Amino acid sequence: MNVDEKINEYILVMEGITKIYDNGFVANKNIDLRVKKGEIHALIGENGAGKSTLMKVLFGQEQPEEGQIIYKGEPVSITNPLKALELGIGMVHQHFMLVPSLTVAENMVLGIEPKKRGLFDFDQAVKLTKEISHKYKLPIDPLAKVMDLPVGFKQRVEILKILLRGVDVLILDEPTAVLTPQETEELFVQLRELKKNGFTIIFISHKLNEIMALCDRVTILRDGRVTGIDDVENLNEKQISRMMVGRDVMLTIDKTAAKPKEKILEVKNLHYVDQYGKHVVKNVSFSVRKGEILGVAGVEGNGQREISNLISGLEGFQLGEILYKGNSVVNKSIRNLREQNISHISEDRMTFGTVSDATIEENLVSDRFYKKEFNKYWLFNNNYIKKHVNDLIKQYNVKCDSKDALIKTLSGGNMQKVVVAREFSLKPELVIANQPTRGIDVGSSEFIRNKLVDLRDDGAAVLLISADLTEIIEVSDSIAVMCEGQIVAYLNNQVHVSEEELGEYMLGLKVQTPQEIEKVMHYEES
Numbered sequence: 001m002n003v004d005e006k007i008n009e010y011i012l013v014m015e016g017i018t019k020i021y022d023n024g025f026v027a028n029k030n031i032d033l034r035v036k037k038g039e040i041h042a043l044i045g046e047n048g049a050g051k052s053t054l055m056k057v058l059f060g061q062e063q064p065e066e067g068q069i070i071y072k073g074e075p076v077s078i079t080n081p082l083k084a085l086e087l088g089i090g091m092v093h094q095h096f097m098l099v100p101s102l103t104v105a106e107n108m109v110l111g112i113e114p115k116k117r118g119l120f121d122f123d124q125a126v127k128l129t130k131e132i133s134h135k136y137k138l139p140i141d142p143l144a145k146v147m148d149l150p151v152g153f154k155q156r157v158e159i160l161k162i163l164l165r166g167v168d169v170l171i172l173d174e175p176t177a178v179l180t181p182q183e184t185e186e187l188f189v190q191l192r193e194l195k196k197n198g199f200t201i202i203f204i205s206h207k208l209n210e211i212m213a214l215c216d217r218v219t220i221l222r223d224g225r226v227t228g229i230d231d232v233e234n235l236n237e238k239q240i241s242r243m244m245v246g247r248d249v250m251l252t253i254d255k256t257a258a259k260p261k262e263k264i265l266e267v268k269n270l271h272y273v274d275q276y277g278k279h280v281v282k283n284v285s286f287s288v289r290k291g292e293i294l295g296v297a298g299v300e301g302n303g304q305r306e307i308s309n310l311i312s313g314l315e316g317f318q319l320g321e322i323l324y325k326g327n328s329v330v331n332k333s334i335r336n337l338r339e340q341n342i343s344h345i346s347e348d349r350m351t352f353g354t355v356s357d358a359t360i361e362e363n364l365v366s367d368r369f370y371k372k373e374f375n376k377y378w379l380f381n382n383n384y385i386k387k388h389v390n391d392l393i394k395q396y397n398v399k400c401d402s403k404d405a406l407i408k409t410l411s412g413g414n415m416q417k418v419v420v421a422r423e424f425s426l427k428p429e430l431v432i433a434n435q436p437t438r439g440i441d442v443g444s445s446e447f448i449r450n451k452l453v454d455l456r457d458d459g460a461a462v463l464l465i466s467a468d469l470t471e472i473i474e475v476s477d478s479i480a481v482m483c484e485g486q487i488v489a490y491l492n493n494q495v496h497v498s499e500e501e502l503g504e505y506m507l508g509l510k511v512q513t514p515q516e517i518e519k520v521m522h523y524e525e526s
Contacts, residue, residue, distance in 0.1 A: 045221030090162035270320035295476025
């Protein structure tokens with residue numbers, strides 16, 4: 001068989017793709033990707049390995065310096081996302097690109113709105129939504145507002161939006177990042193059905209168990225190069241993680257039992273109503289002690305973000321009590337909270353965690369530049385700052401050209417390491433960690449999770465909010481589960497908790513009584 005015949009086995013071939021950014025960073029180095037028609041093909045690698053860049057090239061968001069794309073046997077030039085969609089290549093991004101206040105039908109046709117007498121034809125939008133959802137067995141209410149949908153259904157709208165535009169190849173970027181195990185399994189059923197209908201799916205995920213369960217073949221990247229291509233059935237999780245990271249990765253956290261001391265954070269009868277008038281947090285109470293990690297599990301949008309933001313001072317306070325070391329922190333400034341040794345990892349590292357147009361150095365000292373040791377007379381103590389920053393970069397294994405690089409040039413995982421380095425080097429007594437490893441690779445996740453356990457062992461109280469149930473179970477000592485703004489279960493993690501059980505509580509299929517919740521809380525405090 002000659003080379004051309006081999007290429008024709010594939011619906012998509014990316015050959016010799018090299019992408020170099022303006023700062024000289026080589027994101028992709030002569031990468032080959034071959035995807036067969038009708039398969040689910042996994043693309044994995046550490047943050048910074050080149051996955052996102054490669055998919056941006058495929059979707060027309062970036063142009064490569066070298067290489068070619070062959071689609072359905074023909075060389076193609078994909079100059080922008082509209083050209084990709086025109087060819088039949090669609091992408092569902094990790095962060096939903098939906099308008100919450102619009103209906104499902106309105107979101108479905110954004111950019112391709114049907115018209116009647118020159119005006120938007122809403123009835124036709126509803127009809128198109130019903131037809132496409134029925135065709136692919138993905139039922140959805142066209143009249144529902146997106147803001148009222150569960151996360152799993154928002155994901156469904158995103159997929160249907162792309163299918164409506166007539167694609168053959170579907171790129172899914174971290175599609176299960178905010179789903180429960182039950183919602184993930186439902187998504188997998190849908191993806192297998194799409195595969196039966198002849199669709200080709202490129203599946204980007206850091207969750208190795210999902211790749212093993214769903215995908216047919218896998219391409220593994222490290223440092224911008226391909227380190228492995230194989231059928232998934234020929235590999236196991238350890239082999240894949242080794243090819244990703246270049247070393248063996250501990251897939252479980254090795255930690256001793258917690259030895260909690262006095263309460264450091266108390267939240268009492270907390271309420272919060274959002275800008276849409278929705279009662280997002282309803283009478284929530286819990287406490288966190290020194291030397292323990294309390295995990296908060298829940299489907300995204302059930303009040304976890306608001307609780308994190310209220311404690312850390314990012315949201316205006318409404319009703320209830322938040323006590324730190326017995327004193328109210330309500331309406332305290334963020335600097336005041338930080339000076340009391342409270343650290344906060346925001347779920348949104350781009351908006352609240354970093355200043356994207358600032359350097360790594362500037363981000364690392366942004367919360368401490370005014371302190372005495374960082375200043376000399378009326379000027380910055382540059383020698384001290386340089387040593388401090390370089391020590392943090394080394395200690396937290398941030399991969400970068402120098403401390404003077406803009407933080408926006410880093411991969412997601414290395415950007416998160418900068419945030420973690422700043423927050424953990426504060427020597428905090430209370431850590432609020434909201435989605436600390438979202439969207440980052442197994443190596444960086446392992447590093448951050450172990451750091452959280454180290455802080456706990458050094459006596460800090462840790463409030464861990466995460467949609468990653470593996471993380472919640474591996475890292476937490478106790479687990480509070482939220483559903484519809486309330487704590488619906490409180491579990492001691494010394495007795496092994498399964499992801500399926502957590503998922504049932506998160507979806508409201510199971511609920512503890514207030515007496516059961518109180519019983520576990522009081523037992524742990526005694």
